[in-house]
Amino acid sequence: MAPSGTIAASGGLSAPAAARVDWIDFAKGICIVMVVMMHSVLGVELAAGETGFMHVLVAFAKPFRMPDFFLISGLFLPLVIDRDWRTYLDRKVVHFAYFYVVWVTIQFAFKAPAFAAETSWRDAGLLYLGSFIEPFGTLWFIYLLPIFFVVTKLTRRIPPPAIWLVAAALETARIATGWTVIDEFCARFVYFYSGYLFAPYVFTLSDRARNHPAWALAALASWVLIDAGAVAYGVSDWKIVSLALGFAGACAIIASGTLLARAHWLNVLRFCGKHSIVIYLAFFLPMAATRTLLLRTGIIPDIGTVSLIVTIAGVIGSLAIWQAALRLGGNFLFERPDAFWIAPKKAGAVLQAAE
Numbered sequence: 001m002a003p004s005g006t007i008a009a010s011g012g013l014s015a016p017a018a019a020r021v022d023w024i025d026f027a028k029g030i031c032i033v034m035v036v037m038m039h040s041v042l043g044v045e046l047a048a049g050e051t052g053f054m055h056v057l058v059a060f061a062k063p064f065r066m067p068d069f070f071l072i073s074g075l076f077l078p079l080v081i082d083r084d085w086r087t088y089l090d091r092k093v094v095h096f097a098y099f100y101v102v103w104v105t106i107q108f109a110f111k112a113p114a115f116a117a118e119t120s121w122r123d124a125g126l127l128y129l130g131s132f133i134e135p136f137g138t139l140w141f142i143y144l145l146p147i148f149f150v151v152t153k154l155t156r157r158i159p160p161p162a163i164w165l166v167a168a169a170l171e172t173a174r175i176a177t178g179w180t181v182i183d184e185f186c187a188r189f190v191y192f193y194s195g196y197l198f199a200p201y202v203f204t205l206s207d208r209a210r211n212h213p214a215w216a217l218a219a220l221a222s223w224v225l226i227d228a229g230a231v232a233y234g235v236s237d238w239k240i241v242s243l244a245l246g247f248a249g250a251c252a253i254i255a256s257g258t259l260l261a262r263a264h265w266l267n268v269l270r271f272c273g274k275h276s277i278v279i280y281l282a283f284f285l286p287m288a289a290t291r292t293l294l295l296r297t298g299i300i301p302d303i304g305t306v307s308l309i310v311t312i313a314g315v316i317g318s319l320a321i322w323q324a325a326l327r328l329g330g331n332f333l334f335e336r337p338d339a340f341w342i343a344p345k346k347a348g349a350v351l352q353a354a355e
Contacts (some may be wrong), residue, residue, distance in 0.1 A: 027257030029273030031069040052304025064249020067191040069249045074195030090147035090343035096142045134244045148342040209255040223252045279318045286317020
């Protein structure tokens with residue numbers, strides 16, 4: 001385990017130096033901030049019935065916000081995919097399933113009174129049970145990750161190019177069944193599988209960005225113009241175009257994370273990336289509380305400013321909840337207890353340290 005909380009590559013990947021590992025945390029930090037921003041901005045705008053300046057940033061990030069997160073999630077899978085099934089399922093399925101159960105229960109506890117007021121407590125209870133089939137709220141990402149891990153291991157004997165082509169075709173097909181698991185699997189698996197399949201090339205891209213920062217900055221500037229133009233002209237959701245923008249954005253985040261690590265700038269993003277799943281699990285509460293407070297009081301009239309404050313509160317508030325939980329004996333919220341391990345526990349295993 002590298003000091004930054006990510007795993008140094010070995011085996012099938014060339015082992016990057018510690019500084020190169022840092023870029024992954026920077027990239028994850030950018031990703032998680034964009035996710036919190038999206039939920040915060042759209043939530044504020046929906047409640048207020050109007051849009052603000054932050055809406056432009058959310059729209060710009062839409063083509064690549066989740067593709068880069070999933071691509072990075074698959075990046076180190078080549079190092080662990082050959083583990084025995086018991087260990088693999090413990091690290092890749094039980095791990096995320098535990099935190100899904102804990103945090104879907106917490107989220108539901110806050111929202112159940114409103115659900116019950118609209119219908120009944122019986123219906124609210126059925127909705128809670130249904131959340132184990134249809135992912136609830138913001139937690140669909142960690143619901144889907146174990147499925148990606150299992151599918152990738154099960155299909156190892158199938159030629160990887162065939163898997164990739166099928167995954168790309170599923171993304172292009174725009175599957176819309178109304179079931180989050182199916183729809184998001186079809187839309188996102190190609191990026192996760194690409195992280196797994198093309199991991200050596202991702203590290204090569206990072207190396208080149210590190211060694212040629214001027215060229216990397218020029219490429220990033222071009223990408224910003226292309227992505228912004230595609231969004232502005234409404235072509236970013238077109239078939240094939242969305243796939244290309246997803247990969248282009250993922251490469252841009254990788255290059256950006258590498259340049260930030262090289263320059264040692266915005267280390268707060270590295271910290272957020274190191275604890276990205278902590279933020280992902282807990283941001284909903286400070287986000288919702290801040291949104292409600294600001295909109296009801298009307299103390300800040302500008303919706304864009306409200307959205308920005310809510311985004312910041314979601315990130316900082318989630319980290320504050322994490323620290324408070326650790327200090328008050330609520331470790332189980334962010335660390336899997338011994339009783340929920342089905343394979344030998346690795347030393348110092350905590351939520352954000354999972355491969």
